[in-house]
Amino acid sequence: MGSRGRRRIDEIGEESRRRILDAAEELFAERGAERTSFVDISERSGISRGSIPWHFTNKDGLVIAVVERAIDRAMAPERHRSPPPLAELLDDYAAWVRSDNSALLFMILTEAMTSTGAVHQRYQEFLAQRRDGLELWVRLQRPENVDPETAARQEHAFAVALNGALIGIHLQALIEPDGFDLDDALRSTATLFGRGLADVWETPPAPR
Structure with missing residues (x-):
């Protein structure tokens, strides 16, 4: 894969991470972390549920981030x-x-x-x-x-x-x-x- 392709993958990864964080921040503020699931965050962010632990390991990691x-x-x-x-x-x-x-x-x-x-x-x-x-x-x-x-x-x-x-x-x-x-x-x-x-x-x- 060329450098342009790698850069595009990195950009997609960073965009996904930002959208997950944006959705999690909104939901945590609305209802708290305990009452927010990865499914909720996936629906709010438009990012697949499986991508969330890939970026943040677990909910603890996501909360801290x-x-x-x-x-x-x-x-x-x-x-x-x-x-x-x-x-x-x-x-x-x-x-x-x-x-x-x-x-x-x-x-x-x-x-x-x-x-x-x-x-x-x-x-x-x-x-x-x-x-x-x-x-x-x-x-x-x-x-x-x-x-x-x-x-x-x-x-x-x-x-x-x-x-x-x-x-x-x-x-x-x-x-x-x-x-x-x-x-x-x-x-x-x-x-x-x-x-x-x-x-x-x-x-x-x-x-x-």
């Missing part, structure tokens, strides 16, 4: 300068929190917390990916005169704390959308963590 794509779409790094100001990142995060499908982030949390199976493992990987992205954002701003090994632990701790703050604000916004101003909360987060950024490299890590 839907969540990851939703976040990546909202906070796409190529839309920003490198590294972008924290406030700019959180503006994108606010837009995603307000979207119809942002509850997908928490949809599988209960199962992940009460199981030791595939969902638990994939959710761990998902959280680790989000922390890694924040940690990279911090590392890109590291001063040249800082020892990388010493800084790494502090940068990781900073990313964990920031990720936790965002998850907490997001959850409150979903449960009590009129209880506080989301933009004010995220602006305060950007200010507090922005002020603390310099301390990441000035404060020695605690002994283990």
